[in-house]
Amino acid sequence: MKPLLYQIPRNLDEPVRVLKESHQHFYDNLHFHSEYQIMTIIEGKGTYFIGDAFGNFNSGDTFIIGANLPHFFRSNKEYYGPENGLRSQNISILYSPEALGDKFKDLSELHSINRFLEKSKSGLFLTGKAREKLYKSSKKITDKNGFDRLIYLFKIFNFLAQTEDVVTLSHVSYEDEIKVGDTEKINTVIGFLIDNFTRDITLADAADVANLSVNAFCRYFKRHTRKTFSQFLNEIRIGNACRQLVEEDLSVKEAAFKSGYYNISYFNRQFKTITGCTPSAYCKNINFKHVN
Structure with a gap:
């Protein structure tokens, strides 16, 4: 996959950086960076794409994004209109182990944390008590500086290395090769x-956006997203249907229609394939469901 390399502004000897961001919508270009990232959604709703995993996010959610893992967070459509008071806010904790040196990373006391960081290269989502704890911890770390901030982050990592309230998102690994032209093109297609x-x-519509023939586009899209065009489109649509079933209390038929499906039988099949359950069963459980 060849997403945009995103350079996090920081001092070279600064192992931990905390960013508090508040914008009308989240940064929505597919990108990666060398730092490990703990991202807590303070306010906002939308869809995420992490590795090869696609799903919905809401206020209070926390994601762990490993080094060089492609991802984006796209706010819902209403966040892109004229200024209407809606905000997309997050706190990101960014950790660069290289700043501490190899000897520090190799300490036996950090083995469990290093294993957790390796696991995070597939992208992780927190549930249950871990979700609640990280929401509070992400806010607390913004008040800490220097050595205190580093120690506090390692306490967070130590907790995360032991909790079972973690869902792995992506199924595949990625290389960090990039080409700017490819980056712009795949982001344009995804946005479309x-x-x-x-x-x-x-x-053919999607191929036209990419300015490729249909056959070339199929190869291109699969290489960059690890999914076929129809898989990716169905995951976007089912993710939207999940959100509407829960947040807007729509009927199954209404949610299907507003998500681009005009055949209920086909919608039901796709819904079960992607979420693992029927729409009616999904409605009975309003806990987080990541589309994967």
């Missing part, structure tokens, strides 16, 4: 799909 998934989008 997310903005237009409620209407009938053909393979």
Whole structure:
């Protein structure tokens, strides 16, 4: 995969950086960076793509994103309109182990933390008590500086290395090769799909956006997202249907129609394939469901 390399502004000898961000919508270009990231959503709703995992996020959610793992967070459509008071806020804790040197990383006391960081290269989502704890801890670390901030982060990592309230998101590993032209093109295609998934989008439509033939586009899209065009589009649509079933209390038929499906039988099959349950069963459990 060849997403945008995102350079986090920091001092070279600064192992921990904490960013408090508040914008109308989240940064939504597919990108990666060398730092490990703990991202807590303080305010906002939307969809994420981490590795090869696609799903919904809400206020209070926390994600652990390993080094060089491609990802984006895209706010819901209403966040992109005229200024309406909606905000997308997050706290990101960014950790660069290289700043501490190899000898520090190799300490036996850090083995469990290093194993956790390796696991985070597939992307992790926190549930249960871990979700609640990290929401509070992410706020607390913003008040700490220097050595205190580093110690506090390692306490967080130590807790995360022991908790079972963690869901692994991505199934595949990635290389960090990039080409700017490829980056711009795949982000344009993804943006087109997310903005237009409620209407009938053909393979030819998406190929035109990428300025490729249909055959070339199929190869290109699979290489960059590890999914076929139809898989990716169905995951966007089912993710939207999940959100509408829970947040807007729509009927199954209404959610299907507003997510781009006009055949209920096909919608039900895709819903079960992607979420592992039927729409009615999903509605009975309003806990987080990541689409994977």
